[in-house]
Amino acid sequence: MRSKKGKNNNRISRRIKFISVLYIFIIIIFVARTGYLQILKGEKYKEKMLSQSYKSIKISSRRGVIVDRNGNLMALSLKVPSVYIRPPEIQSPEKTAKKISSILEIPYDDVLSKIRAKSPFVWVKRWITPWEAEKILSSGIKGVYIHEEYKRHYPNKELAAPVLGFVGVDGDGLAGLEKYYDEYLKGENVEILVEMDGKRNFIYIEPTEKASEIKMVLTIERDFQYEVEKVLRGAVEEYRAKSGIGVFMDPKTGEILAMASYPAFNPNVFNKYPTDSYRNRAVTDIFEPGSTFKVFTLSAAIEEGVVKLSDRMFCENGSMVVDNSLISDYQPFGWLTVKDAIVYSSNICSAKIGWKLGANLLGHYIYEFGFGRKTGIDFPGESAGIIKDFLKWVPVELSTISFGQGIGVTAIQMLVAFSSIVNEGYTVKPFLVSSIIKNGKEVYRATPTFLRRVISKETAEKVKEIMVEVVERGTGKAASVNGYFVGGKTGTSQKYDEKIGGYSRSRYISSFLGFVPLKDTKIIGIVVIDEPQGEIYASKVAVPAFGRIISRAMSFYRIPYEREIKKAEAINEN
Amino acid sequence: MVEMGSTTRTRKRKEDSVAFLPMMIIGSLLVGLPLLGRIILRHTTIEMRREITRMEMEKNKLTSEISELELQKATLSRPERIKEIARNRLGMKEPADGTVIIIPVIKNEK
Numbered sequence: 001m002r003s004k005k006g007k008n009n010n011r012i013s014r015r016i017k018f019i020s021v022l023y024i025f026i027i028i029i030f031v032a033r034t035g036y037l038q039i040l041k042g043e044k045y046k047e048k049m050l051s052q053s054y055k056s057i058k059i060s061s062r063r064g065v066i067v068d069r070n071g072n073l074m075a076l077s078l079k080v081p082s083v084y085i086r087p088p089e090i091q092s093p094e095k096t097a098k099k100i101s102s103i104l105e106i107p108y109d110d111v112l113s114k115i116r117a118k119s120p121f122v123w124v125k126r127w128i129t130p131w132e133a134e135k136i137l138s139s140g141i142k143g144v145y146i147h148e149e150y151k152r153h154y155p156n157k158e159l160a161a162p163v164l165g166f167v168g169v170d171g172d173g174l175a176g177l178e179k180y181y182d183e184y185l186k187g188e189n190v191e192i193l194v195e196m197d198g199k200r201n202f203i204y205i206e207p208t209e210k211a212s213e214i215k216m217v218l219t220i221e222r223d224f225q226y227e228v229e230k231v232l233r234g235a236v237e238e239y240r241a242k243s244g245i246g247v248f249m250d251p252k253t254g255e256i257l258a259m260a261s262y263p264a265f266n267p268n269v270f271n272k273y274p275t276d277s278y279r280n281r282a283v284t285d286i287f288e289p290g291s292t293f294k295v296f297t298l299s300a301a302i303e304e305g306v307v308k309l310s311d312r313m314f315c316e317n318g319s320m321v322v323d324n325s326l327i328s329d330y331q332p333f334g335w336l337t338v339k340d341a342i343v344y345s346s347n348i349c350s351a352k353i354g355w356k357l358g359a360n361l362l363g364h365y366i367y368e369f370g371f372g373r374k375t376g377i378d379f380p381g382e383s384a385g386i387i388k389d390f391l392k393w394v395p396v397e398l399s400t401i402s403f404g405q406g407i408g409v410t411a412i413q414m415l416v417a418f419s420s421i422v423n424e425g426y427t428v429k430p431f432l433v434s435s436i437i438k439n440g441k442e443v444y445r446a447t448p449t450f451l452r453r454v455i456s457k458e459t460a461e462k463v464k465e466i467m468v469e470v471v472e473r474g475t476g477k478a479a480s481v482n483g484y485f486v487g488g489k490t491g492t493s494q495k496y497d498e499k500i501g502g503y504s505r506s507r508y509i510s511s512f513l514g515f516v517p518l519k520d521t522k523i524i525g526i527v528v529i530d531e532p533q534g535e536i537y538a539s540k541v542a543v544p545a546f547g548r549i550i551s552r553a554m555s556f557y558r559i560p561y562e563r564e565i566k567k568a569e570a571i572n573e574n
Numbered sequence: 575m576v577e578m579g580s581t582t583r584t585r586k587r588k589e590d591s592v593a594f595l596p597m598m599i600i601g602s603l604l605v606g607l608p609l610l611g612r613i614i615l616r617h618t619t620i621e622m623r624r625e626i627t628r629m630e631m632e633k634n635k636l637t638s639e640i641s642e643l644e645l646q647k648a649t650l651s652r653p654e655r656i657k658e659i660a661r662n663r664l665g666m667k668e669p670a671d672g673t674v675i676i677i678p679v680i681k682n683e684k
Contacts, residue, residue, distance in 0.1 A: 020598060027601055073648035078641055155648035195623065226653035555674055 055194045061187030062150060063171055064214025066164060066178075068222040069255075069434065075164055075178070075267075077150040077171070081133035082126040087115050089143030096141055100124060103135045126169055127151045152178075154267045160225050162280040163218075163259050163379075163432060166267040175278050177216070177432060180380045184436050184444065187212040215437045219255035219446075224248070227552040228258040232527070235545040236262050239510075239532035245411045246549065247282045248525035251419040251515070253448035254428040256377075257523065257553075283379045286386055286408040287528060290493025291345045291475075291538075292513040293404025295463060296417055297354055298342055300365035303459045306356040309339040309466070313349045320348045323396040327351055330492075330537070342466050343474035345490060347403040354402025362398065363390025368454045369417035370427055371409055377430045378446070385409045405493055405503070411526050416451070418513055421464055422521040424457040426450040468518055478543040479514055481551045483561035488514025488546065490538035495531070507531050510541040516550050517562045523553050 037045060066075040083104065090096050097112040104111075104125050114122045126149070128136075133146050152167045165176020173182035190212075228246045236244040246260040261281040265273035279285065301307045318332030333346050341349035354362055366372065372387035386408030388397065400406040412430055419428045429449040436444035455463075467487030470476045475490040491511040494503035511528040515521045527542045527549070535541050553559075649655075660666040 016595075023598055023601065027605065030605065072651070073644055076641060076645050076648070078645060079638055153645050155645055156652050159652070159654075197620075223653050555669075 053195055053197075055196060056191050061190060061212045061214070063152065063167065064185040064187065064212075064216050064436070064438075066185075066216045066218065068218050068220050068225075070221060071217075072222040073155055074160065074218065074222065076153050076155070078153055079148045080127045080151045081130065081146045082149050083124040083128055083133070083136055084145055084147055085115060085122050085124055086120060086143045086145070087117055087122060088120060090115055091142060096144065099139055099141055100136075100144065103139065104128060104132055152267075156222065156226075157266045157268065158264045159222065159229065160220060160259070161264045161267045161270075162261040162278060163220065164267060165278075166270045175380075176280060177218075177379065180378055181216060181433060181436070184438075185214060185216060187214055187438075212438050213440075216433055217435045217437070219250075219257065219432055219434050220259065221257055221556065224553060224556050225258040225260065227556075228549050229260040229262065229264070231545050231548045231552075232260050232262050235527070235529055235532075235541060239529060239535055239541050241529045241533065241541075242531040243281060243285075244530065245281045245285070245528040246525070246545070247411050247415055248523055248549070248553065249415050249419070249430055251422045251428060251521055251524045254419070254430045255434065255448075256430055256432050259432070280379060280381075282411040283377060283382050284410070286383055286410055287509050287511075287530070288407060288493040288495070289404040289409050289414060289511065290491035290509065291347070291350075291404055292414065292489045292491035292511050292526075293407065293409075294342055294345065294350045294402070295421065295467065295489045295513070296365065296369050297350055297357070297362065297402045298338070298466070299421065299455050299459055299463050300362060301338075301353045301357050302462055303365075303455045304357060304361055307338045307353055309337065309462060311338045312336070313338060313341060313352055315341065315346045315349045318348075320351070322351070322399045323394060325396045325400075327396075327399060339466055339469070342489070343469045345470075345475050350403040351399035354398050357402075359390045359393045359398050362402065363393070365454065366390070366401075366407070368452065369420065370413055370451065371407065371417065375410075375412050375416045375430055376451075377412055378432050382412070383410050385413055404491060411528055414513055414526050415524060417454075418515070418524055418526075420454045421460050421467070422515050422524055423450075423460070425453045425455040425460045427452055427454060464515075464518070467515070471514070475537075475539045476512065476514070476543050478539060479512060479547040479550065481516065481547060481554060483563060483565045484516050484550075484554060484559070485518035485562060486514060486516045486547070486550060487518060488512055488543075490543055492536060492538045508536040510536060510538040512538050512542040512546040514546055514550065516554065517559060519562060522557060522559055523550065525549065525553075 063077040065073065065077075068074055083100070085096075085100075087093075093112060093115040097108055097115055100106075100111045101108040106125060111124060114124055124144070136144060136146060150171055152171070154161070154164065154166075161176075163176055165178040165180075166174055167178050168174045171186060173179040173185060178185065228248060232244045232246045235241070244260075244262040246258065247256065248258045249256050259280065259282050261279065263277045265277040270278065298307075302309070312335050315329065315333035315336050317334055319326060319328040321327070327347055329346050329348055333341075333344060333349070336344065336346060336349055338349070338353065341353070357365075366387060372385055374382045374384050376382075388406070393401070397406050416427050416430060420426055427450070429451050431446045433444070434446050435442055464487055467489055468485050470490070471479050471486045471488055476486075476488045479486050479488050489512070491509070491513070493509045493511075494505070495507040495509060496502070497504035497507065509528060509530055510532050511526065513524075513526045515524040525546065527546045529541050529545070532541045
């Protein structure tokens with residue numbers, strides 16, 4: 001019995017031993033294999049695992065927002081759906097085309113031709129409405145997909161449109177500040193890591209904090225811009241003019257407070273407007289300034305000491321012939337002081353001031369004021385203007401350039417040159433963008449820059465006072481604003497007519513260049529009306545527009561009165 | 575004597591065999607527990623990552639909604655629209671020059 005029992009125990013014991021050895025052997029193999037996979041082949045399998053489980057996706061950052069100086073939104077990008085097809089996946093092109101065409105309201109033939117395209121991917125319609133996207137998705141058409149992409153929105157529509165510019169369907173800035181600051185605004189493409197399960201479903205998407213939040217702050221103030229545009233449009237429409245420009249700047253810093261061009265366009269649907277309306281005329285368009293330019297001739301003459309304000313000059317009773325060319329005034333003047341020659345805007349006396357300076361000196365000052373070269377404003381396509389080399393001027397050119405004919409300038413150049421008159425002789429560099437903020441950090445800040453000193457403080461103050469007299473008793477009376485001393489200079493210039501090979505008698509440019517208030521000047525500005533009909537003189541066309549704008553500006557910027565206020569009258573704009 | 579010796583050997587073998595059992599259990603636990611732990615950890619991580627992704631998507635959706643509302647606000651506060659409402663619905667008029675008196679701020683006033 002015992003022997004049998006002993007044999008059984010023996011067998012069990014052997015089995016346990018065998019299983020234990022086998023178990024240890026399996027464990028050893030398991031550990032060895034794990035070690036082999038983890039240590040020797042670890043890197044290889046890690047890479048393989050990562051490539052299967054993780055995918056790197058490139059996403060583009062949302063285009064930066066644009067705000068005015070007070071934080072009001074000017075441009076913003078939002079995700080909107082777009083429809084695309086994969087033609088190889090479409091089994092019934094006709095049926096699919098019919099369905100898509102009815103949902104998206106686009107011609108059947110257009111859709112069909114896109115489906116028949118030998119391309120793996122074709123856009124059908126970009127930037128569709130959410131309900132159109134919903135219809136497409138619920139229709140369950142094979143091979144038709146929705147992709148969300150960013151679209152630029154300009155909530156203020158036409159407001160400041162030529163300054164802001166616009167972006168194309170691919171989100172690249174094509175015009176205006178959108179183009180100039182494209183590199184900042186479009187941000188960077190961010191690579192994010194996505195983890196997937198065996199069925200390629202997303203398990204984890206790396207948080208996108210890395211995608212930049214960009215904000216571009218303009219120097220422009222939305223509400224003032226609106227007022228400038230409204231008045232400008234009113235003036236252009238009232239005088240059936242071809243176009244208009246209005247620019248207003250802080251002369252101490254160079255910040256552009258408002259920059260308007262009319263006609264403008266709606267950047268949300270820019271392709272529905274003529275390309276001509278895209279131009280920011282203040283920066284790109286060249287015009288002959290006319291009498292507004294006399295301010296610079298006078299400044300140069302005073303600075304050089306060739307004239308004194310009390311000097312008397314004979315204004316030839318309204319007409320004078322130089323090199324067989326007739327120079328005339330809008331009304332005959334006899335003897336005038338230099339001061340009155342500017343206040344009453346005599347071309348003949350201005351030409352005589354130019355003679356006293358001579359071509360070399362006048363040419364030098366013109367260049368120093370910044371004409372014939374770009375101002376450096378942060379805007380694409382700036383024009384340098386047109387100035388003939390002063391060494392090649394003939395006497396009649398010296399005469400006409402002295403009163404602003406025969407020279408091509410831009411509105412922004414005029415403002416920069418004019419900044420020297422109100423800035424103790426220094427010209428200032430203009431700018432439209434004050435800062436760019438990326439993820440809460442300032443990555444760009446414009447610093448006010450004085451370009452150069454052109455005239456002395458004394459000369460600047462003398463010219464400034466004369467300009468106040470232009471508004472008080474001269475051609476700029478309509479620019480006066482209750483409670484302030486406004487200074488300025490009118491300009492009515494003839495346009496060159498290529499057909500007749502000379503200056504036109506029917507096409508004019510009416511402009512006004514001014515500042516307010518006299519002490520501690522806060523704003524300088526220019527209004528230019530191109531080819532007004534009926535009235536041509538600046539005193540009737542550009543000056544009242546300037547006055548209306550500047551009156552609004554005083555309220556906006558809460559500039560204290562500097563003189564006695566006349567009795568107020570209610571304005572009825574209806 | 576022979577029987578006694580056989581019994582002792584059998585017992586010894588039995589004891590030896592039984593001594594393997596704790597080793598087997600410990601070995602199983604040493605291998606099995608970390609594996610189980612790893613599986614549980616992985617599962618929890620995946621679940622948490624799914625949750626983070628869901629919340630991230632929710633955040634993106636809300637950011638998108640905020641942007642839409644900002645756009646709507648900007649559209650509604652356009653100066654042109656405000657002016658039109660003020661004039662046409664509320665019967666307001668532009669103040670004339672001199673109606674609004676701006677009082678200069680005197681700095682360092684005690």
